[in-house]
Amino acid sequence: MLPTINLAELQSSLIAFAPELVLCGGIIILLLLRMLPSLERVHLGYFSLFIVVAALVVSWIEWVNGEYDTRPVFAGMVTADALTVYMRLLLLGFTALVVVLTLLTNLPEREDSCDFHVLLLGGTLGMLLMCSATHLLMVYIAVEMASLPSYALAGFLKLRRQSSEAALKYVVYGGAASGVMLYGISLLAGRFGTGYLPEVAAGFAVAMQQGPVDAALLVGLLMIVIGLAFKLSAVPFHFWCPDVFEGAAAEVAGFLSVASKGAAVALTGRFTLALVGGLPNEWATYDMWQRVALYLGPTLALLAAITTTFGNLAAYAQTNLKRLLAYSTIAHAGYMLMALATLTREGLDAALFYLIAYLFMNLGAFAVVAFLRDLAGTEDLSGYSGMIQRAPVLTVTLAVFLLSLVGLPPLMGYMVKFQIFAALWKAYQDFNNIGLLVLLVIGLLNTVISLFYYVRVLKVMILDPAPGEAGPVRAPPGQIIFVTLLAAVVTVGIVAWDPLALHGSGRAVSQFRPIKPSGQPPTASAPAAAVTAR
Amino acid sequence: MNEIDLWIMTGVIFTPAVFALLLLLPIFGKGREELMRYTALVGTFITLLLTILLFIDFLGMMDQFLPTGHVEKTHLGYRMDQAAVQDAEARKPYDRDLTARVRWIERFNIDYALGVDGISMALLLLTALLSFLALIASWNIEHNLKGYLILYLILETGMLGTFLALDFFLFYIFWEVMLLPMYFLIGIWGGPRREYAAIKFFLYTLLGSVFILIAILGFYFKDLTTFEEHLKNEMTQAKAAADAAQAGPNDPLRRQAEAAELEWKAVHALVAREKTSAEAPVNTFDIFLLHKLGRESSKLLARVDEAERNFAKALEATGTDAADEVRQAREAVDAARAAVEKNKDWLFSRDFQMVMFLLLFIGFAIKVPMVPFHTWLPDAHVEAPTPISMILAGVLLKMGGYGILRIAYPICPLAAYELAWYLGLFGVISIVYGAFAAMAQTDFKKLVAYSSVSHMGYVILGIAVWTTLDRSSFWSWGMNGAMYQMLAHGISSAGMFFMVGVIYDRAHHRDLNRFGGLNNAMPVYSALSAVIFFAALGLPGLCGFVGEFFTILGTWNFSMVFAVLAALTVVITAAYILWTLQRVYLGSNPAYEGYPDINARELLVAIPLVILAVVMGVYPSLILYWMEPSVTGLVRSLASIFGS
Structure with a gap:
């Protein structure tokens, strides 16, 4: 049964939905602009940049004025809470940077610019919806809406076989994964008669209280997790990722690696935290958490451990730089999943915080790859030997991004990784769960393993001699400035740790309560009473 | 501010x-x-x-x-x-x-x-x-x-x-x-196997750092909220003891009470600053606050041990558990255990300390480097360019010793105390192994590198020789010896690497067996080298002697076997260094005739090192005067934990 909505609610909903509306309007105008013959000579990238920045400004105003709350929007299909607004800022800011990057590399030719930017903005819109969805149906629609433009973007290099192959693989995997997810959603929604997340969570709580858990519920939950894992490119649902990244243009790969994963992280966090929390009594919430965490925690933890380890090990064997970065993004999805596997507010906080640094360092790495592709004509690692002599600035900035991906202080990658590890330790200590400590150790060892392949890239580019005939390559100043600014952010970002964590990710998760209440638990019957009272 | x-x-x-x-x-x-x-x-x-x-x-x-x-x-x-x-x-x-x-x-x-x-x-x-x-x-x-x-x-x-x-x-x-610049400095400007050496260095140290990071997290998430209360109790007791003894202002008891009061006030201020809400825990990265936590934890745990010992003794003496003193002893045990239980939020328990200490110690020992974590060092030293070898041997190795002194020991004293013998053992193994390994080398730089392993072993040994408070002057010798050894080694090893570098620039090889007769061509260089090498050897009157002597003196009261082994190794050291001097500088070799002697720029580097090597050997008080109070203070605060 779908909810109904009255006019006043519609009005407030539209206001809360403003940044998405700006994007929608922009997309429509972009499509219409193409009809005008007089605009054929204009590159539409600038217009698309304008739209994204406009949406960004609207979100920024919402964020600064604190115009967000947990009230349902559009009768509970989506919400515009702090988490949503935070993700809007992150994703729109990131998209703006990607648009700038495509302008710098001139990726879509002028005549293709409309298609490309419509797809880019459409994908962003879907990802924004993923971050705000509070209804299972909306979750599905948002995931699809984010995926479809991504498929097309992956195949955008029309004349390259690899690109088309990548797109096809992406579609096939994506279709299968979303089918599984839809089936899982129908199991849950069918069982509880609603898809509204808080109601699903309440239903789950009652079901959990009533003893042996319904197998259909667990299967449904697992299927939804599989759908999310596909978007996160968690092992073993990652097979599309290296192929797509290798086949697609580096700019698109950079976009997918951050935006798509970021949205998936936010969605996974919202879904899992909604499922475990939200009961009125805090001890009841804790009780609920313990029951759900029994199933969901180990699943996510296992997924995280395998994803990180596999991603890092597989990256070692790669010779194509984009493929290597693809495995690196898989590993990073694993780190974020580690934080989410704690199923706590701190965990989500750490994962959201991670996205900030991940955005800059990953975009930077892909940007350098894109620039070097144009300059050196290859994406193969062997073609980059001695690059320090040929393109010093690009090489040094790439070194900064890669070392930040390793997580070496004082770079930004370290501070976000630290927060994840801190969240893991805190959860281990709070819940006395040795599994989380093991996960922490796996994460730390992975940091050491990952050093191998990141440094191997640097070794080739910096330590190995340049081939004799290769002269210096000259990057346009715009590109130099772009990567230098990104590298500067990654380098001095640690100074901004406090504001980012306290007023950024910390604010985004402030609506969720800490899982473990302080003090002593009440008598044994109280949690059950609190749940049934609902 | x-x-x-x-x-x-x-x-x-x-x-x-x-x-x-x-x-x-x-x-x-x-x-x-x-x-x-x-x-x-x-x-x-x-x-x-x-x-x-x-x-x-x-x-x-x-x-x-x-x-x-x-x-x-x-x-x-x-x-x-x-x-x-x-x-x-x-x-x-x-x-x-x-x-x-x-x-x-x-x-x-x-x-x-x-x-x-x-x-x-x-x-x-x-x-x-x-x-x-x-x-x-x-x-x-x-x-x-x-x-x-x-x-x-x-x-x-x-x-x-x-x-x-x-x-x-x-x-x-x-x-x-420090890691990254070092990686590139070795990897770009190093010798033929530089890439291997650089990545090996990087991996070893990063692994060590990861261990340290786990320990950092472990310490951080202890909740300090009740620590302040504990310190307040301690302060009240110290004051009562001082009052009872009617101690004057300069009496040790009174001073202890005053110190306890200051500590409580400081912790009170720090906790109050961090406390955001009534339920929120208070965590810290402050090294000196962690020192206090480690010390108080170990004291509480030591009290339990002592009470248990007394109980066992009383039980044995009376043969029945009904006697009054047995009952009292049991109550004391219960009280001590209750104190541990009451403070469990911040207490570093025995197991926790053991794990954390090992993590920290291994992390730092890799840097020292201590056998068996030393294998990165010969590669890194040999491949690094001369100035970077100087920095590596002169400064980077000291980071490990400093970390053990400043962090591992004071934060986990109980673990350090219980593991002292094993730490000393590893120190001695490093000393002996490094010396013999150095003797077997034919590469000049590798010889110096292994001599570093041997000399840094004295540092570990000197730190490890834990003694009780009444005999803490012995440990204090060991610890001061370790510190002095670090400084002396910083001077002599940097000097040796530089001297090797000078000759490498001229001869373009480092094979000990191909040298000879350098004294004829380069008398000034040879004389300066001799001073530096003798300093490393530990010749009395030069800097190396003081540290080794202090360390061995301190060790004697800890374990005679260790002391004898450490002292005997000096002979091995003398053997390989004298043999080296003989092979390189003495005799005659026509291949090296006409080599230019050390030039002005090189003299500018060598002379300060040589002067320091002599001055530190002749007049150690110049440094000990201001260094010793801190070292001895550390020793006394640690030694006082476990009674007399």
């Missing part, structure tokens, strides 16, 4: 980094190599001057307190406490106490906390001096000079920051900052 010492210390750390940024300016283009060199040299020189300025301040502070017998006021922990109390009372801070604390990351209670005492001051001076000298030794680097200088200066910032940081998080960041 208008603190002069904050700015001096910050200046010491970041001057090299600022000069590294300066070198990025476009005026340092191609063809301006000489200008770049001089700019970098000025950077290290200013750093050296600032360090000396800091040293003068430090001496002033020592002179203020030492003659009046207030040694404890020179201790860094005391000054940090005082500063915390004064901050809380919003009194004007005493800006010459050589400590500074500025809030950095509120979310994790991380401070930009710096401070100096005798231990760190000595190492700071060594670092600043060697960085300056090694830069002069870098004059013949041609390839990619700008990159070299920038990385070199960043490395210096990392080293100085590590010795000054008093916040564990800040310490870790500086510790890690």
